[in-house]
Amino acid sequence: MHELSIVASIVDSVTETMAAYPGSRVKEVRLRIGALASVIEDSLQFCYGLGTQGTPLEGSTLIVKILPVRMHCDGCTSDVEIASLQSFRCPHCNEPLTDMRQGRELELDSIEIEEVEATV
Amino acid sequence: MTTRIVELRQGILKKNDELARGLRSQFETAGVLVLNLVSSPGTGKTEFLQGTLRELISSGSRAAALVGDLETDNDARRLAASGAPVRQINTHGICHLEAEMVSKHLDGWNLADLDYLFIENVGNLVCPSSYDLGEKIRVALLSVTEGEDKPLKYPTIYNSADVAVITKVDIAEAVGFDRATALKNISEIRPGIRIFETSAKSGVGMAEWLAYLAELRPLR
Ligand SMILES: Nc1nc2c(ncn2[C@@H]2O[C@H](COP(=O)(O)OP(=O)(O)OP(=O)(O)O)[C@@H](O)[C@H]2O)c(=O)[nH]1
Ligand SMILES: [Mg+2]
Ligand SMILES: [Zn+2]
Numbered sequence: 001m002h003e004l005s006i007v008a009s010i011v012d013s014v015t016e017t018m019a020a021y022p023g024s025r026v027k028e029v030r031l032r033i034g035a036l037a038s039v040i041e042d043s044l045q046f047c048y049g050l051g052t053q054g055t056p057l058e059g060s061t062l063i064v065k066i067l068p069v070r071m072h073c074d075g076c077t078s079d080v081e082i083a084s085l086q087s088f089r090c091p092h093c094n095e096p097l098t099d100m101r102q103g104r105e106l107e108l109d110s111i112e113i114e115e116v117e118a119t120v
Numbered sequence: 121m122t123t124r125i126v127e128l129r130q131g132i133l134k135k136n137d138e139l140a141r142g143l144r145s146q147f148e149t150a151g152v153l154v155l156n157l158v159s160s161p162g163t164g165k166t167e168f169l170q171g172t173l174r175e176l177i178s179s180g181s182r183a184a185a186l187v188g189d190l191e192t193d194n195d196a197r198r199l200a201a202s203g204a205p206v207r208q209i210n211t212h213g214i215c216h217l218e219a220e221m222v223s224k225h226l227d228g229w230n231l232a233d234l235d236y237l238f239i240e241n242v243g244n245l246v247c248p249s250s251y252d253l254g255e256k257i258r259v260a261l262l263s264v265t266e267g268e269d270k271p272l273k274y275p276t277i278y279n280s281a282d283v284a285v286i287t288k289v290d291i292a293e294a295v296g297f298d299r300a301t302a303l304k305n306i307s308e309i310r311p312g313i314r315i316f317e318t319s320a321k322s323g324v325g326m327a328e329w330l331a332y333l334a335e336l337r338p339l340r
Pocket of ligand 1: 160161167195242244287288291322
């Protein structure tokens, strides 16, 4: 359950960013997570609800984009997506794959913020 | 009410990654080889490490260990019996080690005086894989008692390993360990990975492992 630590890191970064936007609130937080990043989206969503309470992120929506594992295949001399995480072999030529190009990302991509109208 | 998108494009574990990068260059400068041992609880990390430290120390190498544990210092006491300097990292319930914990526990050690530094991670096959500790070599262990399909169930950790160690081979037969399938599964997840088959209890396979460690550290 390191999802809670991950949420804590997200809260820190977003809170830091929000200091530059006084009077705004966070609507959405968007992540890019590699399929091999060992993060389970359900636990992440669950921990997000808990970990954002009492922070500027409270009530915001977490959007997780899962990135498939992409490997470079020497046989095909091109990048291929593996079909299953249980076999690191090229789906075209069966070559064993060792050169990962995508799949371990744990990225905070962007946030959507809403400016709350100033009272005149 | 207006909304806008603010691009952040940063690693979520940026702080850990930066610290780990700093540690890695510190280790390289000091000339100490750092290995991070990961596996399920009970695979035999402490036993394997104890045997490794004992052999290294008796052959004149300078080796030390950091050991992560949720609550106790039992593993640290077992490892210290080898004569090597050992420090306990109590994570207080956190299921993995982080670069900052490693960094804090190096205080007062002169890394340049060490040939090897082993870090025994918390027994967990999921969380440690996301946290770089600045190690050069990540060692994933698998015991003969925990099922040949472990690598398939936890591809993230086995795929991130540099070497694999099968432990407890002394009881392989008794538990009906299917060696060929285990080797195949590890290689399916991490093609080309070097695999050691060992028993810290009987000593089988430890010589090959120690030769590999010597090979990794040709300086001195
Ligand atoms: N038969 C046999 N038993 C072993 C061997 N290595 C470890 N064990 C036993 O397996 C159990 C767990 O070993 P540990 O070394 O504590 O395992 P660990 O991976 O450090 O466990 P955690 O730190 O709790 O994750 C102990 O009862 C050991 O005596 C081995 O080579 N052969
Ligand atoms: Mg242990
Ligand atoms: Zn191919």
